[in-house]
Amino acid sequence: MPNQTRVPLRLAICDDEALDRAQIAQMAQEILRAEEIRAEIFCFDSAGALLREIRMGQSFPILLLDVMMEGMDGMELAAALRAGQEEAAIIFISSNREMALQGYEVAAARYLAKPLDAAKLREALLHCCAAYMQPREIVLPTASGQSRIHVSAIVYVEPWDRGVRLHLAHKNVEVRLPISQVTAMLPERQFAYYHRTLLVNLAHVRYVRYCELELKNGERLPISKYRLAQFKSEFMKYLKA
Template structure:
């Protein structure tokens, strides 16, 4: 198996610089990669219409008519799994990365050790996105990709898993929690939320990137913020 990596940067020098590092990292990690480079956000999107299987995107923030943040927002409308790493000469865009679930920001000039560390994290997340949750409902077995699960809540003896579809099963939230991984946080007794889908947290509620609003129990604010920080 090989991994698809895209580099989008309007600087030919920076693109070659990053490409060389990615090749060195792949050799160190003993994996095969295919690298495509794009000089603009528009060029990437034109190619992406035909080829939507990129695993990692190394994305320059400051580009021409469409900047990297706008490109990332466009991608996130339909793609939750691609790992986006912003490359920038400024730290002003960090808050924007929260909205598009960027994996990390790397300040230019990018240091080899920091890039390698982030690429290993990205690879780990790509592999986790391949995990499947198998649940028996009595008459059938449901196979739900874990990354698709946005949140789960409980009513009485039933848990509803909100993914691309909603699945309601007779089970406890505690049992479901044990089947999930560190991407998920139990915010009180009645809800588990996928941290990577969160766009905003207040002391009263959690807002997901699809617009879903989940009430946050009293006293849960600090815990979920720590969980978000630890995921980054």
């Protein structure tokens, strides 16, 4: 999976144990080098230090976080980042397996146990790299002309009299294309129909209840009872991916 971009992929490793931090960095570097993925790895000895860097504008598309750390732990760091709309892929690494389920609450990509298995780390890193290298924008015809839309900003899509309306994080955009054509431009496993002509970004879904979705922004959407079983299946596949 060679990285075709000129800018190296930036990874952050956060672990308060120096030996673990060095081991994770070395393993990650060897995996990425073998896959011909250009990357820069940055190490942090506390969650607070990494959080400050991100809030100051530093970007790390992939984060490898220890869960159990002094002060702010990895879960608290992830929650703070998600609250700030940070979309980085998160890989938790911990000796505490009992906290794995909490990773779903912050949309973690993987939860790996210590001692770290190289094959599992490789799978997790390649999964996150593949997602990062997917197109992040699509170009759609709108009233103002050809507009670039960030895929991650799309919350859900509904029919509009001349095409579809995209509900974005902070605004709505009308697009003069059928929903089937818009769907074909989007990452297949990230979006799912919750009605015959209504599409939602699974990254924005918090809960699935009977006949209702709750989004992370607090909005609730009715789900067709005929779509419920299939939607739940697609949502679980997305969470486990």
